[in-house]
Amino acid sequence: MITQLARLNPEQLSVIARTSSMRYKGSSKRIREIAAELGANYVLEGSVRRSGERVRITAQLIRAKDETHVWAETYERGLTDILKLQAEVSQAIAREAKVRLTPREERRLAQTSQVAAAAYEAYLRGRYLWNQRTEESMRNSIALFEQALAGNPGFGMAYAGIADAYVMLACRGMAPAKATFRKAKMAARKALDLDPELGEAMGSLAHVRLHDWDWEGLEKDFQRAIELNPANGIVYYWYGELLMSLGRPDEAIAVTQKAYLADPLSPVLASSLGMILYLARNFGEAMDVLKRAQQIAPEHFLPHFRMGFVCVQLWEYDKAIAEFEQAVWLSNRSTETQAGLALAYSAARNTALAQPIVDALENPAGDRYVLPYNLARIYAAAGHTMKTFEWLEKAYDQASADLIELNSEPLFDTFRNEPQFIDLMRRIGWNL
Numbered sequence: 001m002i003t004q005l006a007r008l009n010p011e012q013l014s015v016i017a018r019t020s021s022m023r024y025k026g027s028s029k030r031i032r033e034i035a036a037e038l039g040a041n042y043v044l045e046g047s048v049r050r051s052g053e054r055v056r057i058t059a060q061l062i063r064a065k066d067e068t069h070v071w072a073e074t075y076e077r078g079l080t081d082i083l084k085l086q087a088e089v090s091q092a093i094a095r096e097a098k099v100r101l102t103p104r105e106e107r108r109l110a111q112t113s114q115v116a117a118a119a120y121e122a123y124l125r126g127r128y129l130w131n132q133r134t135e136e137s138m139r140n141s142i143a144l145f146e147q148a149l150a151g152n153p154g155f156g157m158a159y160a161g162i163a164d165a166y167v168m169l170a171c172r173g174m175a176p177a178k179a180t181f182r183k184a185k186m187a188a189r190k191a192l193d194l195d196p197e198l199g200e201a202m203g204s205l206a207h208v209r210l211h212d213w214d215w216e217g218l219e220k221d222f223q224r225a226i227e228l229n230p231a232n233g234i235v236y237y238w239y240g241e242l243l244m245s246l247g248r249p250d251e252a253i254a255v256t257q258k259a260y261l262a263d264p265l266s267p268v269l270a271s272s273l274g275m276i277l278y279l280a281r282n283f284g285e286a287m288d289v290l291k292r293a294q295q296i297a298p299e300h301f302l303p304h305f306r307m308g309f310v311c312v313q314l315w316e317y318d319k320a321i322a323e324f325e326q327a328v329w330l331s332n333r334s335t336e337t338q339a340g341l342a343l344a345y346s347a348a349r350n351t352a353l354a355q356p357i358v359d360a361l362e363n364p365a366g367d368r369y370v371l372p373y374n375l376a377r378i379y380a381a382a383g384h385t386m387k388t389f390e391w392l393e394k395a396y397d398q399a400s401a402d403l404i405e406l407n408s409e410p411l412f413d414t415f416r417n418e419p420q421f422i423d424l425m426r427r428i429g430w431n432l
Helices: 002-008 018-024 031-038 079-096 103-110 117-130 135-150 156-171 177-194 199-211 218-228 233-245 249-262 267-279 283-296 302-313 317-330 335-347 351-362 372-382 385-397 401-405 410-415 419-428
Strands: 042-051 054-063 068-078
Touching: 002 018, 002 079, 018 031, 018 267, 031 042, 054 079, 068 079, 079 117, 117 135, 117 156, 135 156, 156 177, 156 199, 156 401, 177 199, 199 218, 199 233, 199 401, 218 233, 233 249, 233 267, 233 401, 249 267, 267 283, 267 302, 283 302, 302 317, 302 335, 317 335, 335 351, 335 372, 351 372, 372 385, 372 401, 372 410, 385 401, 385 410, 385 419
Parallel strands: none
Antiparallel strands: 042 054, 054 068
């Protein structure tokens, strides 16, 4: 419902995203309090009761300032009609809130298709796991998206989910980029073949193209993805990554802040904004955003991971080490968080503690993958020029996803005038 409502007319109706809204599930706070915390004028409240293949949804729209019920309705349908039911409720709320539907939304709501209940539930579970950002959760999300497609090959959103999961595995340094990106592109293009106006799929394809250094027309594709689905907050961050890589930090911050303001309690989007602020050298602001994210979602590793990089730049090495240690524990010892911890030790010139981690990352056990870019950052923090370029070249050969940050990552500032660095930037696609 949140996604449906956010698409209706973004210029007239701004909707708080699911991650932030769901933190109030079961809350004893009054509607007026919740609305004030989120900056909302209306609150949509409801309940779902399921019995076999039937579902009953009760929804009510409440004006926050005086807690007046301006609309309420009860619907009962078969679970295969769940998407159509969401469209019907969206239209009813739009009428009550006096939101004029765009022609595209009128057309899309009228054409909403059926989807099997089990497939839709598998898709939602997959999205939940994808947002956890650990290797196990993302691989499990792929299995759930594939499960959703098993009897529903026309379910485009599940293909978009597969694309997002594969891209994120490469971006988090959990899988080799080249093979993973091929799978991501195939899934995103399949989703767009099924529905050319599926914003999730357009955003997924733009994201993989960004990390694959496929720059042609990319900014327009991100803008199109946001136009098609303004509720998909993470796409704003991916667009922000592009703007940052193009040397437009103010625009990158502004577009990422849009997503953050629409989903202020999301640890993923807070970490995303923190990363953009870090790359823009706004370390104080980055720290404020990440501190708040840690308070809201202490169980998520990303705010601690991003905070570690900020603390390194502020020369607060003990705090950086503590943040990375927390991220290592919360992420179940992912290679990227271990690389972060080694980076902090290296920056603090504590070679005795950094070296065992580096040795393990350079010679990973079994089939575990380690992103070469992460090792390059460790050596950059240690001031080791030759090793930094050795691992940057390996990162280039393996098409490491995070090389799009090369022109903005503070850790590489001392190398920017080196001919080898300039040549690497040119090969990735920047005209210097």
